[in-house]
Amino acid sequence: MGERLISCVAHTRRAFGHPLLRDLISLALLALCLSGFSGHALAARVAVVLSDDSAPYQEVYQVVRAFLDDSGHEAVRINARGLTPASLKATRLAVAVGVLAADALSGLPNPPPILAVLVPRAWYLKTGRSQLTDNGNRLASAIYIDQPIERQAALIRLAFPAARRVGVLLSANQSGLLGELQAAMGTQGLVLTNAILAKDEQLITPLENVLSEADLLLALPDPVVFNRNTAQSILLTSYRYRDPVLGYSRSLTRAGALLSLHSSPAEIGRQTAEWVSNALLGSMTRLPAPAHPAYFSISINEQVARSLGFTLPPEAELEKRLGSIR
Template sequence: MGDLSRMTCFSLNTLWRRAVLLVCLLAAAPAWSADILLTAAEDSAGVQDFTQALARQRPEDTVTFTVLDDLPAPSRLPATTRLILLDLPSLDWRLRDAQGPPTLVLRISRLQAQQRLGATQHPRISLLWSDPPLARQLRLIAGILPQARRIGVLYGADSEFLLTELRQHATPLGLQIVPQRWDNINDSRPLQTLFRKSDVLLGLDDPQLYNPKTAKNLLLSSYAQQLPLVGPNAGFVRAGSLASTYSDQADWLAVLDRLLDHPPANWPRSLYPEHFKIVGNPQVARSLGLEQVDETSVATRLAEGEKRP
């Protein structure tokens, strides 16, 4: 009987220790993990770098990249997958199927979405915008060019829909939007007309208007008129515009990390990155007789303004 009692006590102690160990392991493990699938039409060093950065940021999840051609139809993917699209061909593929897993479309412009979706919204797709928010660009102008009141805006057939939103954001800032349609990029007369009526130009992220073919004419004309151009993106600032807001890879990873921590049912239908930076062109500022843009200070002020109700 004594041996039996000791064996019983030993077994109970062993079971207790195992139960305690199991509880500790469960407490240490993440509450849940996700299968995160990234896709694009082509693989590249940049795509791999982004995928690896996301995997390092979310070690509890399974993060993989698969070339678009190697994927089945969206409806044949597991419903628990979190799908991240990195280019427009992958979005076109996703839009062909009403079913499929919850999807985040990374770095798509407002204009690209308008061309593909119009006013409709796919119930399982969330769009993460690549172009700078119009309100943020206008507040950038107000911050670095406080005397500017007339905001000249070139637009085309594809970007005309943005004008209403621009006006809505401009009015509370005491700014006036001066629009000018530019249908023929080989005709400079609309530019000259707009220059005469504006204090500064705000570039929209419309590749029909702002591209390598138009850059020289736009920038030389703005220099000749001593009229600064803000935007449309960080790349154009390097080419010769004055400044712009932008979000880099670290900012996008922060957005994804936050969204992936929430159930897809809570994902917004569209979203701008909360975090952003300012890029300025010191040479352009000097040539226009303007003070160099303090990128860090201006970004901080804009961010603080966005946090206030």
């Protein structure tokens, strides 16, 4: 930028010989030259706070850092356990990667604007938003880890054109999603069959009730329903009922879901970097409204598909067709 500015003024000084005229025109062109750079952001410090040192959180940081390095900003990695007010000195924007990082940031006095990523939508709407914004007194936003229900419904229609009834098992904490689920499925000509898991209720009976009526099971990132103790049992029971499972992570696909719709840490990192870069344009930090992932992938377990008698389009074709739906 400095070289262009020097060239701009130097050209003026060579072109006009009279000192007064030369100086007046140089000042005018200097203002014009400077106006060309008004859209560029000043270098800023961005604190990327990780919930822990696990690979997904590290991958988000690496993508954000690479992007910001190219744009002239500085990305600083901080572990949530070591976060202090001094860690955020001269920080213009903080990125919280995961719920623990978001909780750590919201507990500090006067933190900078916060962008929480890789966080569940249900958590953000129930408690995260009020914590991060200090009940509306601070700027904050989020990129959710879960996919929009409309995208999931569209994928069901693309992958399973003969399906009519979609089963879902929810905990009481997630029961507020029922209205959205029914509406999204309805737009694709699908009917929702569901069960709400009561507190301390055994999972198997409501699961079998849903599977006996459904053509497939939609798995949602509900930790009460899907966790390391229950996931394998749910997948095996669904397989026994010959109901395919639409999952929410590549690991679920490997474990036995027929296919999954998910966003990788790298894809979340890319969206995060784009949001951060745009937020730092100009002198005031601005963040979009909370949103679902913009970038996504589809993974298919071909062995499960063959065993259940399904022939699906290739992953890349499904991703392309799903990406074209607005």
